[in-house]
Amino acid sequence: MVAGQPEKAQNERIKLRISQQAERYVRRDAPVESRRIAAGGALPLPPVELATVLFALTHDPDASVKERAQKSLEELPDNVCNTVLSSEESQAPVLSYLAHAYKDDADRSERLSLNPSCDDRTICFLASLPHRRVVDIVASNQQRLLRCPEIVDALGDNPLTGRATIDRILSFLGLERPAAEVVEDSEDDALPPPTEITDEDALDALKQLLGDDASEFAPELLADHEGELDEEEEGSLLSMVSKMSVMQRVKLARMGNKEARSLLVRDRNKIVASAAIRSPKMTDNEVEAIAKARNVSDEVLRVVANNRDWTRNYQVKLGLATNPKCPVPTALKFLNYLQERDLRNIMKSKDVATPVSTHARRLLQKKGKI
Numbered sequence: 001m002v003a004g005q006p007e008k009a010q011n012e013r014i015k016l017r018i019s020q021q022a023e024r025y026v027r028r029d030a031p032v033e034s035r036r037i038a039a040g041g042a043l044p045l046p047p048v049e050l051a052t053v054l055f056a057l058t059h060d061p062d063a064s065v066k067e068r069a070q071k072s073l074e075e076l077p078d079n080v081c082n083t084v085l086s087s088e089e090s091q092a093p094v095l096s097y098l099a100h101a102y103k104d105d106a107d108r109s110e111r112l113s114l115n116p117s118c119d120d121r122t123i124c125f126l127a128s129l130p131h132r133r134v135v136d137i138v139a140s141n142q143q144r145l146l147r148c149p150e151i152v153d154a155l156g157d158n159p160l161t162g163r164a165t166i167d168r169i170l171s172f173l174g175l176e177r178p179a180a181e182v183v184e185d186s187e188d189d190a191l192p193p194p195t196e197i198t199d200e201d202a203l204d205a206l207k208q209l210l211g212d213d214a215s216e217f218a219p220e221l222l223a224d225h226e227g228e229l230d231e232e233e234e235g236s237l238l239s240m241v242s243k244m245s246v247m248q249r250v251k252l253a254r255m256g257n258k259e260a261r262s263l264l265v266r267d268r269n270k271i272v273a274s275a276a277i278r279s280p281k282m283t284d285n286e287v288e289a290i291a292k293a294r295n296v297s298d299e300v301l302r303v304v305a306n307n308r309d310w311t312r313n314y315q316v317k318l319g320l321a322t323n324p325k326c327p328v329p330t331a332l333k334f335l336n337y338l339q340e341r342d343l344r345n346i347m348k349s350k351d352v353a354t355p356v357s358t359h360a361r362r363l364l365q366k367k368g369k370i
Contacts, residue, residue, distance in 0.1 A: 016056055016091055022049045026056040035065045041072035047083040048090050051076065055094045074101045085111040092119040099125055106131040113137045120148035127154035132162070139165045142172055153246040156269030163302070166274050173250055175275050180309040214255050221252060221260045229259060238263055250275045258286060265290055270299050277303045284313060291319030301326045305334075318342055324351055331356050340369055 018026065022045055025038035039057045043050055057069035076084065084090050085098060085108055095118045102108040103125075112118055113126050113134045127138045135158055138144065138151060145152055152169065155161045167177055214222055218240055220233075229237070241249065241263050253264045253275035264276035277290065277300045287310045290296055301320060310316050311334070320326050321334040321342075332355065335343065346352055346360040364370045 016052060016093065018052060018056065019049060021045070022053050025053050026060075028061070032062050032065065035060060035062065036068060039065045039069035039072060041076070047076075047080040048087050050080065051084040051094050051098075052091060055097055058097070073097070081108065082111060086115060088115065088117045090115065090117050092117060092122065095119075096122045096125075103129055106133065109134045110137065120144060120151065124148060124150045124154050127151050128158055130158075130160055132160045135160050135162075136165060139169055145169065145172070149245045149247040152250075152271060153269060156246065156271035161270060163299070166271055166299070169271055170250075170275055170278065173247075173275070175250070175254060175278055178278060178307060178309075180307050181278075181303065182306045182308060216248065217252060217256065221256050224257050225259060234259070246272060253279050254281075256281075258283070261286065265300055266293075266295050270297060273297055273300050274303060276300075284310070288313065288315045288319060291316045292323060294323065294325050296325065298325055298327050302330065305330045321356065322346060322349070322352055324353060328353050328355050332359050335359055335363060340364065340367070344369075 024030065025035070025043060035057060038053065039060070041050065041054060043053060045053065051073065054069045054073040058066055058073060060066045060069065081098075084094070095112060095115060099109070099112050099118070099122045102112075109126055109129055109131050110133050113123065114137060118126075123138055123141075123144055126134050129135075135155060139155055139161070155165070155169065171177070220237060221240060237259055241252070241260070244252065246269055249264055249267060249269070249272045252260050253272065256264070256279075258281075261276050261279055261282065265273055267273045267276065273296065287304060287307075290300065291304050291310075301323060304310055304316065305320055305326070311320075314337075317334040317337050321331050321338060322345075323331070331353070335346070335356065338346070338360075343360045343364050347357050347364060349357060361370070
């Protein structure tokens with residue numbers, strides 16, 4: 001296996017389908033020199049079979065054969081390589097190897113992300129790469145997302161997973177964007193059309209996921225509590241949530257209580273955090289606290305800032321304007337609605353970004369207050 005692949009994948013027994021014509025090049029009882037020549041890649045084989053043979057030889061017991069096969073496989077000519085990456089006849093272990101070998105190549109990663117012969121683990125790896133088009137393609141495959149929640153986890157951790165992609169995933173999972181939320185700039189035109197779910201088992205899984213059955217969650221995460229939780233109680237809830245899959249956390253964001261939402265809105269996964277802030281149970285008091293919170297992501301604060309109903313609340317506007325985690329353009333926008341006293345505090349504050357305190361000073365100067 002190429003360096004960087006998961007240890008589990010390296011230790012698994014790999015099974016390949018090899019034609020009789022190709023088998024003679026990889027037989028362990030063949031002379032080492034014959035295997036070494038084959039590892040050079042100059043074989044009268046179609047592209048997919050050639051890549052399969054080279055991949056098999058990367059596991060040859062002879063170090064020189066193995067090294068030469070790796071080099072040949074990772075330096076396939078473009079026309080041969082593109083055929084292998086796009087062909088549904090290519091085998092999953094070969095595609096997995098190439099995904100790691102070409103992880104820095106956006107075009108080749110995109111071809112792989114479109115190939116249904118890639119296994120879910122490989123797609124999960126591709127979803128973690130810094131290639132926006134690959135992220136969009138993976139996020140559009142509904143069957144994959146249902147079948148392998150780890151892909152959703154990888155997408156949520158990827159900095160390039162944009163708002164339009166998050167919206168699409170949440171919509172698919174039953175959490176629509178509220179009508180009051182304004183979309184500043186949509187990436188929807190750049191997204192590929194979603195892969196529709198046709199498989200009966202996938203449909204059943206979707207119905208189960210979106211159902212109202214909350215029996216999988218502890219009562220402490222569902223029923224509202226009286227008063228504030230102490231550290232031990234909050235630690236217990238955090239322990240419960242941390243053991244859940246990303247899909248479970250998204251569902252809990254829709255069905256859970258205030259304490260569950262408070263934990264989930266701080267989740268490191270952007271999809272989970274976005275699901276929590278868009279929960280239909282979210283209250284005005286919670287939104288006020290979130291607008292001021294410094295332990296939530298800028299993506300959560302953007303959602304708050306784009307909701308016209310929430311930003312009618314003065315405390316929400318003030319919280320966003322003074323929150324150092326809030327994107328500067330967003331914070332600047334809300335300065336225009338603040339009272340003189342709050343502008344003075346912001347002007348003197350060392351906690352806000354310099355452009356925010358500077359703009360607060362300008363507004364006061366414009367009003368002749370300083």
